[in-house]
Amino acid sequence: MAHLELNQQTIIECRRLAAQIVLKIKPVIDLHTTVGIERAALRLIGVSGALHKEGLRYPFSNSIVDQLREDRVLSKGALFWFVNALTQTGLSVSELSQKTSTGELRLSQLEKTPVAELKKYAYDLCKESLKKLAMRREERWALRKTQGDPFDLSFSSRPLVYVIVATGNIYDDVIQAQAAVEAGADAIAVIRSTAQSLLDYVPEGATTEGFGGTYATQENFKIMRDALDKEGKKAGRYIRLTNYSSGLCMAEIAALAAMERLDFLLNDAMYGILFRDINMKRTLIDQNFSRMIIAYSDIIIHTGEDNYLTTADAIENGHQVLASQFINERFALEAHMKEEQMGLGHAAEMNPWHNNVFLLEIARAQMTRDIFQKSPIKFMPPTRHKVGDIFFSHVMDAMFNLVGVLTNQGIQLLGMPTEAMHTPLLQDRFVSIKSAHYIFNAAKDLGKEISFKKDGMITMWASKVLEDTLQLLRKIEHSGLFKAIEDRCFANVSRKLDGGKGLDGVVQKDKEYLNPFFELL
C-alpha cells in the first residue's frame, strides 16, 4: 500500500498533547455521574418498560432516577438505592421498577442493608448482567463466521459499503434496508428522528412517525436487527447495523445497542457540545461511560469530525478534524476501547471547483489512514456543495469513492445523487451502491501500485495539515479543552462551560457512590 512520508515525531507529539488535554478533563469525568449514566446502569441490570404519562410512554429508568433526584439522593448512585430495595423487599427487578415508577415505593425511605452486603449483591447482579452483553458479543462473532464477513480490518481490500435508511417508519426502513442489502450494502444506519438527541429519555416501542429519520428505540433496534440477520443469511455476509449513541441519552443508547447487538454507533466525545449545544461537562462525562459499554461490547464507534467540514470550510479546517481525531482517540482509550474500534470520521467536503481538489482529498484521506493505522476510518461523502443536479452529484460521489478505495478507508458512507433534496429513495441507494461496487472493484489494488512523491503536492498538503494540527493541539493544551471550545477551536462554534442543555443532570458522586459497572466494564 502506498503511504505518505509524514513526520513521525510530530505525530507522537500530537498524541502526547491529546493525552495531556484529556488528562486535565479526567477529574471532571471521575468525580461526576449524570442522570443518563444512572439510567444506563439501571437498563443494564434489566430495568425496561415504561409508564403511560401525558400521552407518551415514559421509561421506568427515567421515573426511578427522577424520584432519586427529587429526594436529593442520586449522588450515591441509582444502583445504591435500587439494589438496596431489591435486598430489602425481595421484589424482582421488573416488579420493583414498576412500583417505584408509580410512586408506590420510595427507594430512599427503605431500611438500609449493611454496605458490605449491599456491595456484594450489587457486584453479583452487575456481573450477571454483563454476561448477557458478552453473549450478544460472542453471538456476533459467531454469526460473522458463519455468514461471512465483508469487513477487512487489515484494510487491504475494499471499504465497507455503508448506506442510510431514513423513512421515519421502522417498517418502511426494513423494506429499504432489505433492498439495499440485495443491491450490495454491507452496513445500514437507521437515521434518527430530528432532535431525538435533545430528548432526555429514550422513547419506547416500535415507531412509525419520525421526521428526517426514525426514533431510536430498543424495539426498533430489535426489528431492524432481526431483518438484517435474515438478509445477511440470504446474502452470505454479515450485515452491520448502526445507530446513534449521542445526545442526552448517549450512555443509555449504548446500553440498548449492546443488548440488541448493534455493530456501529455514532459516538463522539465533543459532537453534542458543538452541534447540539449540550453542556460540555454533561457530554464529556456521558461519553466516557457510553464508551466503556461500547468497549466491552466490541462495537465500533463513528466519530463526527465530518461535521466540522460541513459547517466550516473544508479546505481550511483539515487541522481541526485531525486534532479532534487525536482527542477522540485519547478519550476512547481512556474508556478501554481498542484502536480497532475507532471509526474516526472525516469527509470529502471540499469545494469541487477548487484546483486539484481531488489531490487534496487524497492527501487528507491517506494522511488519516496513515496516522491511525489500526482504526477503521469512516469516510463521509460530499454533501455541502451538492445542490440538486443529481447527475453531477453522482460524479462527485464517484470521485469520492475512488479516493476511498485508493486510500483504503475502512467504512465508506455512500453519497446519494439526491443529497440536498430528500432522504434517499430506493433507486438513489441502488445507483449509488452499484457505482461504488464498480469503482471499488475497478480500482481495487490501485493503492498498492502507486507511491506518493516525497516533495509532491499530496505529501506537502498532508504535512501542512499535520503541522497545523500540532499548533492547534498546543493551543488547546495550553488553554484547556473547555476554554478551547469556548474560543471556537472546532467548527467555529463557541460554547460556554455552564451553558447548553443537560447541565442540571450532572451530579457530583458521593463517597458511597455505587456503580460496579465502572469497575467491571
Place this chain on the structure above:
Amino acid sequence: MMDKSAVDLKKILPYGDIKGDGVVQLAFTLPVPVSPEAREAAIQVCKKMGLEEIKVATMEKAATRFSFFVVYGKTKHPIDFTQIKVLKIDSPVLSRVEIDALVKETFGRKLIILGACTGYDAHTVGIDAIFNMKGFAGDYGLERYEWFDAKNLGAQVLNEDLLKLAVEQNADAILVSKVVTQHNIHVKDLKELMEKAERMGIRNKIIFIAGGPRVTHPLAIECGFDAGFGIGTKPSEVASYIVHELLKKKA
C-alpha cells in the same frame, strides 16, 4: 433561409435532439420484480403521464421485489411561455459596501436582523452561510455588515421564542431557515410562525424571510412570509432585499 434557432414562445416543448421533439427522461422504481410485465407496466405509467414514443432505456433489478427504470418519452403538450407569470424577488442586488452606505444614509441606525432554524430543525448550514462573517461563495455574511446588527440564534429555536425576542429587540427582519422537509414539516412550522406573528400584532412591523434548499419565493408567500430564498442564495441578495423592503415601508 428559415432561422432554425427561432423558437415559437407561444408553443414551447422540451428540447432534446431537435426543436420541438419534447423529449424527457425519467427514473423510477416499481415495487415488482424485473420481468417483461414490469417493463410494460413502466411504459403504461409513462403513457398515463401523457408521454408518447416511450423507450425503456434500462430495466434493472434494484432488489428482488423492486425494478428500476430509466425511461425516455416525448411529450406533445406545448406551453405558452408568453403567458407565464411567477412571483419573484425583483429588488436589485447591491454590494455589502453599497448596502452599508445606504443604511447609514437613509436610516442612520443599525438594522436589527434575527435568524434561526426553527422547530426541531437542527440543520444550521443555510442560516450559517447567510449570517457567519465568512459568508458563502465569497460573499460575506450579514454579521460582517457594519450597519446591520445581525444575530444568528442557531438551531431548534421555538417559534414563540423567536417572536418574543424579535419584539424585545425591535427587530427589523426575521430570517427563518428550514432544511428538514419530511411530511412537509417545514411548511407547517413556517405557517405557524406567521399565525403567531399575526396574533401578536407584529406581522407588518417586521420583514419575514424564509430560506432553505426546498424553500421557494412562492412557497414562502403561501406561508405568509414576505419573501423566500432557495439554495445557492448569497448573503448580499438577502441583505439587498431587506434594505429595499424597509425603504419601501419607510416611503
